[in-house]
Amino acid sequence: MKGGIYVYTRPDPNEKYWDPEIETMARDKMRELQLSELKEMLQFCYDNSPYYKSAFDEAGVKPDKLKSLEDIKHFPFTNKKIERDRQEAVPDLGDMICVPESEIVYISASSGSTGVPTVSPFTAQDFDEFQDYQARLFWSIGMRPNDRYVHALNFTLFVGGPDVIGAMRTGAMGIWAGTVPTERLLFILQNFKATITWTTPSYAWYLAESAKKEGIDPAKDLNVRKLIVAGEPGGSIPATKMALEELWNAKVYDFYGLSDLFGANAGMCEEQNGLHMYEDHHLIEVLDPDTLEPVGEGERGELVLTTLRKKARPMIRFRTGDIVTVTWEPCACGRTAPRIMGIHGRLDDMLIITGVNVFPSDIEYVVRKDERLTGEYRMIVYRDENHLDRFEVEVEAVDPELVGSQELAEDIRAKIKVRVGVSPRKVHVKADGDLPRATHKAKRVIDKREGVWQE
C-alpha cells in the first residue's frame, strides 16, 4: 500500500480498548509523554510558522523555556478570532500553517455566519491519526465489526464528515447517509437495520417525534441501540439523555468536538459517565475565563487545548470558549484519560443576568426533567427599563388543560431559580407544538437586547 491514508484495520472484537497502552497509561507516564511531545511541538511551531514565531517573540518566550507542562502558562493563547485573522492576513490558509501546501491532503471548513469560512488543514499523517482517534472513541462506546453505522452528519466541508472512516476502521459497516431529509433518514435507518447513528440531541428528539407521526416507533421498529449525540450540551444533561434513551430504547453517548482541531475530541465510554479526552493528542487546561488562571479540579472553567501531534496547523493554547468541568478521577471502564463531566455551554451563549451566569443548558436541565412539559423551551432575553438584563422562558405543556396555567408557570419559575440562582421574570406555558422544532442545532435563545443599548 502506498501513501498515508488507509481505512481498514482488523481489530479483535473482544479487545476492550482500541489502544490499550495509551488508554490505560499511568498518569505520570502520560505526563512524560506529553512533555516530550509538547517540547517538540513548540519548537516545530517556532521553526515553521511565521505566526507562532512572532507571537512567541512578542510574548518574550522561546520554546526552550518549557521545562515542565506547567510552563505552558508562559506561552500566548490562540482563539477563533486569531485563526480567522491570520487566514485573512495571509490568504488563503494563513500563517499558522507549519508545512508546505504540498503536504496538506485534506481541509475542512467551518461555516462561519459571516465572511470566509475558517479552514482546518491536515497532513496525511494528521488525517490518519485523526481517524484513528475517531475509531478509539467509537470503539469505546462498543462499536464492533457487526455494527451497522449510519453516518448522518454533513459531508460538505464539515470535519465531522470523514468520521465515517473512523467508524469503518472498527470494522463496522459504514453507511454514508449525510444530511438527507428526515423521512429519507428514517427509511435508511429502518431499511439497513442500522444499530448506531450520530446526530445532535435536538435532531434525535425531532427524528423520534417525526418517526412516531409516520407510525414508526423508534424504540420498537428501529434497530438503533446506540445513539451518539454532539453539537449541543443535551447529551450530558441527565434528563435529556434519559428522555432520548427512552424514546429510542437506545444508549445515548455524548461526543464533543471542535472543528478547528479535529472531528470529535472527546466522547463517553460505555460507562456513560463523562467524556474521555485523550492526552496523547491534547494538553488540557481549564482556566477561569476572567483571570486565565487554572481552576481547581472539578470546577467550572474555560477549556483551553494545545494539540500535541497535529502538524499541518498546530493549535497552541486554543481558547475553546466552552465552559466545562474536568476530572482525572479513574473511570470504572479502566481508562486513565480524564473526563469532561459537564459541558455547560459556550462563553458566547453565557448570559449574565443580574450578575449570575446563566446557560441555556441550565434551563434545559429543569424543563426536560418535568413530565408535565414536552421538553421544548425557549429563552427570551431583553433589557428592562432600568437597563438590566432579564429573561423569560417559554415551555410547552403536554396536557392541553395546563396551557396557560399560572400554577405550573410558578412552579417551573421556582425550579429555575433553584438551578441557576436567578428566576425568569415570567414563564409562559404554551401548547404542544407552539415552539419551533429544531432540525439540527436548536435556537434556544431569542436575544432582544440588540439596539436597546449601543455597546
Ligand SMILES: [Zn+2]
Ligand atoms: Zn470510561
